[in-house]
Amino acid sequence: MKISYQWLNQLISLNEGPENVGKILTSTGLEVESIEKIESIPGGLEGVVIGEVLTCEKHPEADKLSLTTVDAGQGAPLNIVCGAPNVRAGQKVVVALVGATLHPTSGEPFTIKKAKIRGAASEGMMCAEDEIGLGTSHAGIMVLDTDLPNGTPAVRYFGLEADYQIEIGLTPNRADAASHLGVARDLKAVWQRPVQWPSVDGFHIDNQNLPIEVIVETPEGAPRYTGLTIDGLTVSESPDWLKHRLRAIGLSPINNIVDVTNYVCHELGQPLHAFDADRITGGKVIVKTVADGTPFVTLDGVERKLSASDLMICNATEPMCIAGVFGGQQSGVKAQTTRIFLESAYFDPAWIRRTSQRHGLKTDASFRFERGTDPNLPVFALKRAALLIQEVAGGTISSAITDHYPSPIADRDIAIRYRNVDRLIGITIERAEITRILESLDIQVRDQTAEGFTATVPPYRVDVEREADVIEEILRIYGLDNVPLSDHLSADFLSEFPETDPDQLQERTSQLLAANGFYETMTNSLTRPAYHAAIRATLPHADVQLLNPLSEELSVMRQTLLFSGLETLVYNLNRRQKDVKIFEFGKTYSREDERFYERPRLGIWMVGRLQAESWQNGGQRTDSAALNYHDLAGVIQKILASFRIKTTDSQPADPAIFQYGLTLSVNKKPLVTLGLVKANLTKLVELKQTPVFYADFDWQYLLKLYNGKAVFEEVSRFPEVRRDLSLVLDTSVTYAQISKLAYTTERKLLRDLNVFDVYEGENLGTGKKSYSVSFILQDASQTLNDTVIDKTMNRLMSAFERELGAEIRK
Template sequence: MIVTYNWLREFVDCDLPVAELSDLLTMLGLEVERVETVGAGMDDVVVAQVLEKNQHPNADKLSLCKVNNGAEILTIVCGAQNFKAGDKVALAQIGAVLPGEFKIKRSKIRGEESCGMLCSEKELGLAEESAGIMILSADLQLGMPVFSALGLKDTIFEIGLTPNRADCLSIIGIAREVAAKLGKKVKYPELRPVEGATAVTDITSVTIEAPELCPRYTARYVSGSKIGPSPQWMVNRLKAVGQRSINNVVDITNYVLMEYGHPLHAFDFKFLSKGKIVVRQAAEGEKFDTLDGQVRTLQSSDLTICDGDRAVALAGIMGGKNSEIADDTTDILIESAYFNPSAIRRTSKRLGLHTESSHRFERGTDVNILPIALDRAASLIVELAGGTLAKGVVDAYPQPVPERQVPVRVDRVNQVLGIKLSAADIKELFERLEFTVTKCDQGIMEVTVPSYRVDIEREIDLVEEVARLHGFENIPVTMPQARIFSETKSSYLTSAKTVKDLLVCQGLSEVINYSFFAPDAYDKILLAGDDYRRNTIQLLNPLSDEQSIMRTTLLPGLLETAARNASFRILNQRIFEMRRIYLPRHADEMPEEPPFVAGLLTGLRSAEGWNQAKTEVDFYDVKGILENIFAALDVSGYSFEVREPEPFYHPGKSAFIICNGDVIGSLGELHPTVQEAYGLEKPLFYFELNFEKLVECRREDHSVSAPSRFPDTYRDIALLVDDDVSAEAVVNCARKVKAAEIAQIEIFDLYKGSNIPAGQKSIAIRVRYSSKEKTLTDEEVNPVHQQVIQMLQQKLNASIR
């Protein structure tokens, strides 16, 4: 929001220095981001009068002038031709510095001395273009600085407002804040619209078909106006706050917008079919040509202002070309309405159309200021454009908004702020803000909030108002008192930290990706059309199509990260992510959000070095990482099983992780098509674990037993089995022999090649026999070992090598 000091002082008596006013606004929560003094350092540009204008003796297109600056007569060489002797002009004297760091010096131009420069509006920074030098009013005093003489010397404050302070998107709104802080009254503009005899209701009408989107719509009618340029004072004011002058009527609506903070719109009445206004929702796919020359495609959720046949404005955002004010406009219908903030925000964002009007309506305007802003605009139109104002106001207001009353406890105010104010002190602060205290009983105040303060909803909001107005600098500094206590970490948090630490220790780096991504990610990882992970939660208001759905797997995010790293030639990657995925439930239920941990490995197993072998990571690196996790969490009873693979894995190079009969994760090499979709060169190995299920698999019984004091006995068995028999199946089969002497069974060799029949492989297992009571003899071990061999032969059709 841009505010000028001179405009502000029209509404509040304030003579604070610029620096103090800037600090005051900032301490009120209205942060001043920029201060600019218009005309600063330009006092050497003064009002002067041309006494003589003669032809330059040595140049056809130059004039040699005698100019009086009120103190002396100067010779000036000038190239402009739009002035004559007797005109008062802007003279930049020797030493003046014009915009662009252009310094005026004594010089000779074609042999004649020039002691200054006659300036145009462009050279003074007052206009984008100018045809000649600036001709001033004849009644201005000679020698007076031009910016002071024209009333252009001013200070501009650019204020950064938080979205909740919609009431401060106006000069009067800022003036209210300053007045409240200084304990003064706001001087509101006098509203004295002079009305004609014809009633406005005989000329036009307003029908609201969507009252939930437009609770109130008011209008006034002016006939016989003349469209033309605005007076210079209005042009200067609008330019100072960043508005471009268009014509007197449109400028007035913008002037009132900046003054009161409420958007208005003016229609050329002759273009309104049947002379009426209908507020309705657009038809689906309806086309509308806005003032910026763009044809917009509307949706049924968009609100439009229509005449008897068609849309003439996009409510709260922009008018239409089919009813705009033109040079031949004489009859004007002025609109002042209130629109639902959410509806305006949705339409503005969807169409990418952000205007001064939508900016204010999106944040919430004052529903009770409509007739006031309307009367102010109508009065100015009659004053500056002429015409006759119809009698009365069309005010469609089917369900008036009740006053808001918010209770606040005096003790609560003092407790939150750490101060000691009486009820009378707090009441006085509220009244300075134009709040009304209707009742104060037993330390509880009932505060009626003005309709323009749309941000005040709860008691704590009123506490903040007391803090702002009392002054943050007046709140004493105290150290907070806090109770320190310790809480035992949950099993989930402890496990999460253990797993993260373990993965980092194994060389993996944690990444954090967005929780949402593009729908085509599922095509890239080859998910089938009926895969449950394609049933996603759609974002209602996504930043882009690439971030429009909530993730149901961590894989696409990790692949995007790997691809981005690879684009920087980081080819050896070991990354992991521990985050939640989002699985939809029924329409009225919150989604399921199970936590997952997933990792991705590619490239060399270890960093390159003179004594390091250049071996690539493989399936067993990933499997080893997972086994270390299971060991750290004391998970037992898990197994790796080959089943129908996930679609994103390479066929025959993946496995599921089973624990307590439930699938808790998977691992494997990613499919080459997935690798190609992300532009990655080397094979990728991936794992994922449902962390919630993993924690549930932790052993509750953590009892341990002492190792045997007696030596162990080992027996090896080399078997020939079919290719489709997994190593795990061999171990599980051997474990079916229930004998106390068997302490451990593990595989130590796998061989396929010469001397092995086609379709078979050799697997060697080692069985460790042990007893805590004695040293086992061959006579005790051999029968048990023979049972193991027989079990393998019978169940797996294995043969002993």
């Protein structure tokens, strides 16, 4: 967004230069990205001043030249030879001093130098209007009617002082500052200076000769819609002052009517639109939506297909404008227009945002409407624009103001607690200063007590909705630089963060399993006593028996999810679903010393193949394609990783249930058990297809271990190093023992290790196996050299030989 320094100076007195204004705006949250000097004419009339002709005589050597002395405010009078026929003593003139570079209306720029003309010295030049780029006349020098002192810069007389374009990187939450008025409000709060609103006191209705009825059929899209008509105006080029203002912010003048609407938009932040009244058929302006696919030609000549959710400004027969976004080609102001309907409205931001994005149209109007404008401003802006149009285009106001505003938008009341103000800002600000800052931002302070107050926020401050927003307003005007840094930096939050939500974690885990091809099941908590009898030795507690069971088959509550899942597998396998992966969040029940317990668990079952048959995997059901233990282990590791949990120990799984498997523990407490279900248990439920893999999570313990905090570390600048070892070990030695010993031996440099090959054969000897293990080493502070790497690997090899009886194959 671009702001004119001189324009801003009309709204609030600026004693500071553009650079200082830019610093203050940045400190209040309106970050200034650049400041560029803008000259109304090339060169900015630098070195051109107002002077007075003291004497004037004919040049003795040339009839058409005059010898003059001129007071140009430089101390001694200047001797200037002039060829203009209208030069006379006593005239106020425009003088270009020696060294000034002039940019004529036509031709190349030239620099004034001391010279001798026909033997007479000349120390400057009295200028015609075309010689300084102000016009095309070259009939004579410019003679001025002014009392300005000699030496006054000419730009001040002509009102052409250099302007500065201040470009602000406006953030989406600061819609209130999308205008010169909005920027002036922030400066008002910082400097405690009044804002000079443009006057509309001269507004009056001349007649009622051009009434136009306004009908709002979609008030949810246009909560407020105002308008009036102006008759007898003349469309022409805008006056210089208006063109200079628009060019200073990067806009190109179009005509006096359109330029006024653009001027008011950037002055007040309220977009307006002017319709050719003769194009409003039926004498009606209707705010509504139209049929989906309706063609409409916009001002750029492009035909667009409208959506049924586009808010349109229509006449009695057709659309005229995409509300708040872009005007139509047929109803726009043209050179022959003499009557207009002037619109000023408040449109719902969501409606405008959707339409703007749908059609890919970004305009100054949509930029403001889709962020939120001031619903209390349309009538004032309408009067302001009407007066300016009368000033630059003539005409009479020929209707009363139509103001459709059935449900006024109220101010927002926000409860503020001083303790939160002090806590979030970090220091205690005087309560009177807090009140002053807020009221300077048009936020009223009511119902003050020792604990806090109520802040009443006007609707144009669309970003101020919560207590934290009000505190931010206080801080940005008070000044971040005025808050000293504490010895120990910390962050604080106004919101109170709830504890971990078990339902959200369950949903996240369900999504993870579903993404890996699993289906969720819900099974009966009642089960057969025979199931428990088969594993009675491993059940630590007594069954919960029903006092009045419906049948003997369902007379106890389950102590494990295992058999519920196996029955589900049987049901699917009997229906020719051979590859089944399921999971269940369920509860188990037990009785301990006359007390009853209910415990949440997560069960996971897999049978068949990991992937369905296809031409890519051979299409045959072979043993090599069947699921194995590591497929289940991979899923378990994904769940643990999503909870950011690393198990610290492992033990063989319960042999009463698992043919083989592991129980993974954290802090010596079992978390999950996984493995191959024993064949006698699958036969018990008449499940004929094997192998069946099963995992059982202690869901309550898993939730307890989750803390929600992610750990991040900088990517090392130094490379990793890999070294491989082949270890011949007793078959009783597990990989877990190798891993634990490795990390215990080398805590600093060892980043990871992995088994990439396992071999058992007669040539190793009875009871022996070979592990091929890769070790990843890395130092976060330097590049590893061979000496350090060799020492580390020797230390590891010695530990394996000493503790595990390993033979290192070299």
